[in-house]
Amino acid sequence: MATRTTTAYERHLPSPAAVDHALAGSAETVYWLEDAGSEVTYPQLTRSGSAEFTIVGGGYLGLWTAVLAKIRNPGLRVMVLESQTLGWAASGRNGGFCEATLTHGEANGVARWPEEYDTLARLGLENLEAMEQDVTRFALDCHWERTGVLRVAVEEHQVDWLASHSGFLDREEVRGEVDSPLFLAGAWDKHDAALVQPVRLARELGRVAADLGVEIFEHTHVTGITTATRGPLTVRTARGTITTERVALATNVFPSLLRRNRLMTVPVYDFVLATEPLSPGQLEAVGWRHRQGLADLANQFHYFRLTADNRIVYGGYDAVYHAGRKVRPEYEKRPATHRRLTSHLLSTFPQLEGIKVTHRWAGAIDTCTQFAAFHGLAHGGRIAYAAGFTGLGVGATRFAAEVMLDRLEGLDTERTRLKMVRRRPLPFPPEPVASIGINLTRTALDRADHRAGRRGPFLRTLDAFGLGFDS
Template sequence: MSSQTAFERNRPAASLVADALRDSRPAVFWLDGLERPARPTLTGGQRADLVVVGGGYTGLWTAVRAKERDPDRSVIVLEAHEVGWAASGRNGGFCDASLTHGEENGRRRWPAELDQLDRLGADNLDGIEQTVQRYEMAVEFERTGELSVAVEPHQVEWLAGADGFLDAEAVRAEVNSPTYLAGAWSREGTALLNPGRMALELARVAEQLGVEIYEHSAVTGIERGERPTVRTERGWVNAERVALATNVFPSLLKRNRLMTVPVYDYALVTEPLSQAQLAEIGWRNRQGLADLANQFHYYRLTADNRILFGGYDAIYPRGGRLDSAHEERPATFTRLGEHFFTTFPQLAGLGFSHRWAGAIDTSTQFCAFYGTAAGGHLAYAAGFTGLGVAATRFAADVMLDLLGGCPTERTELEMVRRRPLPFPPDPIAALGIGATKWALDRADHNQGKRNLLLKALDAVGLGFDS
């Protein structure tokens, strides 16, 4: 029989949440007030060895890694708006070593490769840390790990035997929430950073290495040939190779139009906590946190001791269309506020300063997929499904390997070679996503038990265990 979750059993007063949200601004905390250098718009014709389409993490890492591999290679990045303005500047800043969206998803899909993928993911995270140090990137990088917390009795069973297991007393000694029944602290697999600063710093490093970045230069098409021509509204670039890093935005390749769908994710950030408020909750080790539900929350401290609290609702927009109107969703922000004060009732009276949303590029395998086109002159990566802060660097290396034409350990991975199933077109996609979300919610209300729909999706490789 269905039962209430901890967030329904311990719902705070509506007036408390309304007061906390009253003065919040619809703005991305990470991007608010960031100073950006002026960058040109592409006009006229150019030539380059490599053109990267997209100025988020995937594109910027591709540009940086390309110049690190070959400093003499000419590289141009074309960004439709400003670098890092979309998902790369809007996420929670969890820089996770996993390339497979968690161990369970990796074990279900690529069991023979899981150890190898874990090693490559750990090496990739180490590489990010080394890059931050080498170029003195001011990104508030903290390798504090992630604390997974059980807030329902059946979730305690899932954590039993996990490395870093903490019982209720031990986990509350780390972070003091009455909802915590147990936890597991993965100390090395996750770092935290400032997403907005990461995007701007990657762009700075890229330009320092000789990359040309053009903003407000949306690509309108690619003409294939021995040297593809990438066209924008006001200019073009004749390139030896092209890397597509458009992620959630409609693919420039027809074959990939149904490979991802946008899902909107929402977040709140509080005002800075006082020393007394910090003392109430502990959190001295500043780990990232996430609970274990299918509809899960993620949260963390910022450099100035605010709390970012996001997740739970995942909204698929009608028709799969991206629209800034989807970012303002009062019911979702109210729900997040309720869940925040259920988690930390001792912080009653604390206000939220920022509220925002961003679109996640979701694939049916819940992590990135890769490939080439135009006779190997073009490579692409997309579908990170909300876990791309670190995996985009790995994707950059995969695309550069593919464009190089010589097999590597990365390109020989089944995860890289195999394309996931596409989504069906709407309205079938909307019906399927809605039914899946309903089933995941039902499981959260039924001791985590997956119903026939979820078991069927698991069987055909479409299942998701967060």
């Protein structure tokens, strides 16, 4: 039996008083919302109408679908129906990492789609390039920074995982980039990722969509879709119906309007915090002159980055599932997790002791069993959907929007021929089996992190059935 070891974060714990000081006075609110300032509001749907193309959901997936649909066909009448406000859920609560990967990393992609992974990697990079072009073309004010991601080893066994990487940095080199006593090595992917202000991106996509003629309605909850063998679809809301030819479902973590997809995703809560802006002296102490995004390599991994005003946004580690697949505001309140994150932040950067955490928040990630988006059509090809992005949807949603539009138009493209697009993953089981399985997996992943990354029998069994997770 493997010996349980302490992790680097546990070996370098700050004092409880230091954690108390950092969290004192922090606000339980999303920093990105405050930074973005006042928002443009859109009307609520109050009467019935019609559209040629109706999109349900006003996050990244829905907004990219609307923008790209109008670029393809400027005369198309497109409508977006959002139950609250644009980008209020996962699209506005994430860490602001926009990665090229469509498969939640190379390891997951190679394991699931080995024969087409090279194509998926190329398409992912092309998608990121196209997104950067869109930022320039539409003058999106979203703090876009193409600085890449520096992945860091914080345990000895993780150094070997990075050694063959073309961007490998040894201990001295990685600490020359970002100085932490925890960092033993690193690998810097300079071109495969960008940083972005999540709320600003969502609002700017809404602006562009509206400028292109998309009709946007907020506070408009869709309750169902009525279909018929022939004739248009009817999208039902509390105050009116929309008669439409085609529908794109972009509801991600929320319960699907299609019964077939009710068991395909589960909501897993991710937690984040933001510090006060670093002073010039604090920045000098940590380095970080190239402003890369950072992530460590544990199963329970952390991600962290600088904002435009030099705050540190720090998140990850705990991924919490609540039985019943519910998405509820009270699940965002988890003081123990934010305290743990603050402790890990101070372990990473002990030279910043005394810094204050100003914001702390959480959001639900739509996870599926292949840990990357799945795609599909329903009702004779008139309804398209994508979901299951598992936390890496900032860039991948744009690609998924292209897939949905291709398929709704009946196009045969390189995207639509992908096995990742054509094959559905296994669903999660119903409760209580889902809750038991997910929590057993979390425990097993934590055990692996405490045993030099060695995966036990439970994780190896999941791997054998294509259900294993490797971040």
